[in-house]
Amino acid sequence: MIKFHRIGAYILRHLYEIRASLDRKADIFLFPVIDILTFGLLTVYIDKLEQRPGIALAILGAVIFWTLVYNIQRDISFSILEDAWSRNLYNLFSTPLRLVEMILGTLAISLAKACVTIIITLGLAWGLFQFNLFQFGWVMAFYILNIFIFSWAFGFITASLIFRFGTKAQAVAWSLILVIYPISGVFYPLSTLPKTLADFASILPIAHIFEGLRGIIIDARSPSTGDLLIILALSLLYFSLGLFLYSRAFRGAKERGWFIHPT
Amino acid sequence: MNIVEVKNLRKIYRPRKNPVEALRGVSFNIAKGEIFGILGVNGAGKSTTLNILMGLLTATSGEVRFFGQDFFSNESAFKSRMNIATAYADLAGNITVYQNLKVFALMYGVANYRKKIEAMLDYFGIEHLRNERFDGLSAGQKTRVNLCKSLLNDPEILLLDEPTASLDPSIAARVRETLLVLRRDKKTTILMTSHNMNEVEQMCDRVALLHQGRIYRTDTPKNLQSFLRVPSMEEVFIKLARGEFEE
Numbered sequence: 160m161i162k163f164h165r166i167g168a169y170i171l172r173h174l175y176e177i178r179a180s181l182d183r184k185a186d187i188f189l190f191p192v193i194d195i196l197t198f199g200l201l202t203v204y205i206d207k208l209e210q211r212p213g214i215a216l217a218i219l220g221a222v223i224f225w226t227l228v229y230n231i232q233r234d235i236s237f238s239i240l241e242d243a244w245s246r247n248l249y250n251l252f253s254t255p256l257r258l259v260e261m262i263l264g265t266l267a268i269s270l271a272k273a274c275v276t277i278i279i280t281l282g283l284a285w286g287l288f289q290f291n292l293f294q295f296g297w298v299m300a301f302y303i304l305n306i307f308i309f310s311w312a313f314g315f316i317t318a319s320l321i322f323r324f325g326t327k328a329q330a331v332a333w334s335l336i337l338v339i340y341p342i343s344g345v346f347y348p349l350s351t352l353p354k355t356l357a358d359f360a361s362i363l364p365i366a367h368i369f370e371g372l373r374g375i376i377i378d379a380r381s382p383s384t385g386d387l388l389i390i391l392a393l394s395l396l397y398f399s400l401g402l403f404l405y406s407r408a409f410r411g412a413k414e415r416g417w418f419i420h421p422t
Numbered sequence: 423m424n425i426v427e428v429k430n431l432r433k434i435y436r437p438r439k440n441p442v443e444a445l446r447g448v449s450f451n452i453a454k455g456e457i458f459g460i461l462g463v464n465g466a467g468k469s470t471t472l473n474i475l476m477g478l479l480t481a482t483s484g485e486v487r488f489f490g491q492d493f494f495s496n497e498s499a500f501k502s503r504m505n506i507a508t509a510y511a512d513l514a515g516n517i518t519v520y521q522n523l524k525v526f527a528l529m530y531g532v533a534n535y536r537k538k539i540e541a542m543l544d545y546f547g548i549e550h551l552r553n554e555r556f557d558g559l560s561a562g563q564k565t566r567v568n569l570c571k572s573l574l575n576d577p578e579i580l581l582l583d584e585p586t587a588s589l590d591p592s593i594a595a596r597v598r599e600t601l602l603v604l605r606r607d608k609k610t611t612i613l614m615t616s617h618n619m620n621e622v623e624q625m626c627d628r629v630a631l632l633h634q635g636r637i638y639r640t641d642t643p644k645n646l647q648s649f650l651r652v653p654s655m656e657e658v659f660i661k662l663a664r665g666e667f668e669e
Binding site: 162163164167169242245248249251252256410415 | 468476477478479480483497500501502505506508509512513514515516517518521525526527529530531555556557568571592631663
């Protein structure tokens with residue numbers, strides 16, 4: 160049976176980590192601010208070039224979404240890496256903590272951190288550049304929800320690679336997502352991509368989300384229910400895949416004794 | 423009554439590629455309130471046995487029963503009644519001693535954890551370290567914090583891997599005294615490994631001699647010495663290390 164005191168303890172362990180670590184605080188507060196400032200100022204410049212109206216805003220919206228994707232997926236694998244780096248996995252997994260409780264704790268802490276990031280980025284975009292994401296309707300909340308689901312899934316896939324290959328594969332925690340960065344159409348339409356890459360992008364829910372974001376902001380075109388269902392279905396599919404790979408890799412790590420010698 | 427029953431435990435690392443057989447059918451029982459030692463050279467399989475019993479490592483085959491029930495089918499339930507202290511693992515380095523202990527106390531659902539943590543810190547003489555970061559501690563201080571962690575939930579079964587490694591003799595003596603009191607007052611069952619033969623002789627009711635993944639003999643320290651016609655456990659260990667038991 161799931162015990163909430165164990166999930167709470169796991170969350171507390173990571174809250175302490177955030178409080179103690181400058182790196183973790185920078186992840187939540189500093190880097191999103193730098194991104195929004197850099198791209199926000201770029202959009203001011205683009206606006207002055209008298210391009211199609213809305214392009215600048217679409218870029219700013221895309222930066223906010225991408226910041227979320229990057230941070231959320233990274234937090235999942237960092238929750239494991241932090242304990243591996245401090246050789247604490249041994250003690251952690253000798254407690255009654257179950258895998259499902261660890262997953263719920265990881266999701267909860269990731270949700271809390273991402274909410275702080277959302278507040279900071281949306282607040283800055285509104286305060287400095289008069290950009291309110293939700294002026295484009297509550298479909299944006301649906302997009303954010305799916306960004307969470309997909310990014311968690313991607314984080315679980317990344318963390319499963321760490322379980323499998325150890326801390327020598329730790330760079331995947333912050334770099335693997337960059338493999339899909341160019342083909343996700345973050346700043347340009349999928350039609351810009353060569354056909355093979357565009358086909359591949361079509362199975363990524365975030366590619367549909369960025370496409371939808373541009374459609375709403377630049378062309379004032381609302382996504383169809385079908386478009387939204389495709390996004391949700393793909394996100395859930397990746398989430399299931401992520402959880403499957405994560406639990407499988409966890410079992411493999413236990414088989415090999417990785418929690419004892421996490422190298 | 424046997425609290426711990428281990429039957430024909432085997433562990434093969436990398437079964438498909440370069441297999442290494444770490445345990446080759448280890449069996450032993452431990453009675454309630456007994457202090458049971460496992461002796462062996464590095465690589466004999468002591469830590470592997472402890473790690474399987476703590477649910478940190480999957481056994482290739484064999485059976486582990488705690489309190490008469492299968493451990494592998496519901497590890498979490500049994501782990502809440504157990505704990506481990508090892509010289510080979512740390513707590514989270516970035517956070518303080520108190521924060522670490524609080525996280526583990528909550529993990530085990532310890533009621534009135536503040537009082538418990540303070541009593542433990544005080545008992546092991548590390549109250550002054552409560553707000554120090556764990557990674558700033560010396561090896562001996564870390565060992566003491568680990569021991570505090572291992573006693574937070576009043577475990578019925580306590581696994582100890584080199585419990586007094588890196589401790590100065592006076593603290594080590596206090597740790598041994600604590601363990602003996604625990605056994606006397608709470609009937610805690612203790613399974614330990616140690617390279618300190620005086621400690622083994624002083625504390626263990628029975629000792630299993632483990633060599634290359636097999637137990638060669640299990641008996642009281644005194645009986646092992648008379649069986650091998652040696653004057654001390656030190657000599658028993660030397661014979662074991664030289665493989666002079668091998669059939």
